Amino acid sequence: MTDVKGAMVGGDRSLNPSQQEDPDLFVRVAERKPNGGIVLRGCKAHQTGNLNSHWMILMPGSKMEVADKDYAVSCAVPVDAPGITYIYGRQSCDLRAMEPGDIDQGNAKFGGQETMTIFEDVYVPPEYVFMDGEVDFTQRLVERFTAYHRRSYVCKAGLGDVMLGAAATVADYNGVAKASHIKDKLVEIAYLNENIAGTAMASSYGGKATPSGNFLPDVMMANICKHNVTKLPYEISRLAQDLAGGLIVTLPADKEFRNDVAGPLLEKYLKGKKGVTVENRRRILRLIENMTMGRNAVGYLSESLHGAGSPQAQRVLIQRLFDLENKKRLAKHLAGIVE
Ligand SMILES: Cc1cc2nc3c(=O)[nH]c(=O)nc-3n(C[C@H](O)[C@H](O)[C@H](O)COP(=O)(O)OP(=O)(O)OC[C@H]3O[C@@H](n4cnc5c(N)ncnc54)[C@H](O)[C@@H]3O)c2cc1C
Incomplete structure (x- = not known):
């Protein structure tokens, strides 16, 4: 496209x-x-x-x-x-x-x-x-396609599930899982992530059949879902990086762990909680790095921002669909305004 x-x-x-x-x-x-x-x-x-x-x-x-x-x-x-x-x-x-x-x-x-x-x-x-x-049909074609596509951004809630799991695992490995602010940050990740999933599902539940028998998702909710996706994964990533600690960006390379001199030193000084191997700690840190600034940040962050249209594209649709006159009418009715 x-x-x-x-x-x-x-x-x-x-x-x-x-x-x-x-x-x-x-x-x-x-x-x-x-x-x-x-x-x-x-x-x-x-x-x-x-x-x-x-x-x-x-x-x-x-x-x-x-x-x-x-x-x-x-x-x-x-x-x-x-x-x-x-x-x-x-x-x-x-x-x-x-x-x-x-x-x-x-x-x-x-x-x-x-x-x-x-x-x-x-x-x-x-x-x-x-x-x-057929230029007359281009606007409708783009709007319909982007409704499907923006609704399909529920996929980022799947990635958010992985982020939640990774954040919880790194907190376990660091021995801080019981701290109240850690638990609260995990709740915040879940809350943000379910907002993505929920608006995507609402778009499908609000879908309507076209005369041909296709189903179109609800366009407003599809755009709300995608607009959530332009923001919430960034906040989820921030929280996961918070829980991961600075090692996410200072952890030495794998080859250092295989070095005769550096390897044993790293094994000694990078131990996490008892029973957790240094290798597993490294693996979960690298996963969070990968998803928030490595190759899979392409999909989890930048594509969340721009894929299926940059944020402004959704705001244009939301503005077109939010039926402001009707909302003003409701407010004026309750306020007893007669114009
Ligand atoms: C990882 C990734 C995967 C993608 N996969 C696909 C794919 O499979 N298929 C596909 O077709 N597309 C894909 N896209 C493209 C995506 O739809 C576009 O990135 C998006 O529509 C923005 O277009 P652009 O990148 O050209 O940015 P631009 O259009 O240059 O937008 C940059 C900024 O300029 C603003 N802007 C743009 N035009 C105007 C204007 N006329 N007036 C005022 N402001 C404007 C935008 O709102 C935005 O803030 C993908 C993008 C990414 C990042």
Whole structure:
């Protein structure tokens, strides 16, 4: 969905696709074939997981004007179609994956990746073209898609569950689990996290069937859920880092623990509570590091902020949907105001 919109090549966020100096800054139909097939040019930024998918579905990222007809395009493309180039994104601490051992990676099993996906004259046959030039439908398409997508940000509550577990574990290992402020901070993490889960579920419960039989989630609650996600994981991360202590950023590298001189010293001086191995203490600290500032902070924090639209995108929808006139009417009624 997300076009580069000119961040790299002197484009301008305030201009529509057709007003940009370079016509390729939003993905566009560069050519229409007599059989109804189309040829794409342009670049989508930040594409999560398309390298491990079979197909991608393209769609416009915003409402289009009549002049933007060539940019109102939605279609399906196999990821290995000729003319596509992927450029892999960098992630914080990514080179740790190339070091021996699995501790410093924090989460050696899972991670995500994003690519810039460049289309240079990619042919799409007519059966895979869903929208070509119907600018009137772009706003509704974007709004509906983002309602599903913003509601799907319940996934961050799953990550929040892991953060809660990690914060509680590190407190156990440090021998402070019984302190009242520690318990209270764990309650705060749970409270914040359930606000994400709850608004996502409310969006689904408020979903309505369309005439075609699809279900659309409640758009207001989907946007509230995503807006929670732009903020609450940052506070949850702060609390988890609070409980982890400074070792989260000063812990020596795994290879130091395998060093003949440093290893035994580290084992002696980094002991936690009795019965807890130094290795397990390191593992939980690295997991919190990984999720709050390492590779998985891409998914837990930055994607929470910008994915499915930066915070302002949700505020625009909330403002459009909050029916202020009705709320003013209720207040005036109770206040006995007659205008
Ligand atoms: C980790 C990650 C994964 C992602 N995965 C995907 C994916 O799989 N597929 C996909 O399509 N997208 C994906 N996105 C993209 C995401 O939807 C965008 O990052 C988001 O829409 C913001 O766009 P942008 O990054 O171009 O930032 P910008 O548009 O440059 O926004 C930066 C700031 O500028 C403001 N701004 C932007 N335009 C205007 C304007 N015209 N007027 C006033 N203010 C403006 C924004 O509100 C924001 O505060 C992903 C993003 C991240 C970070």
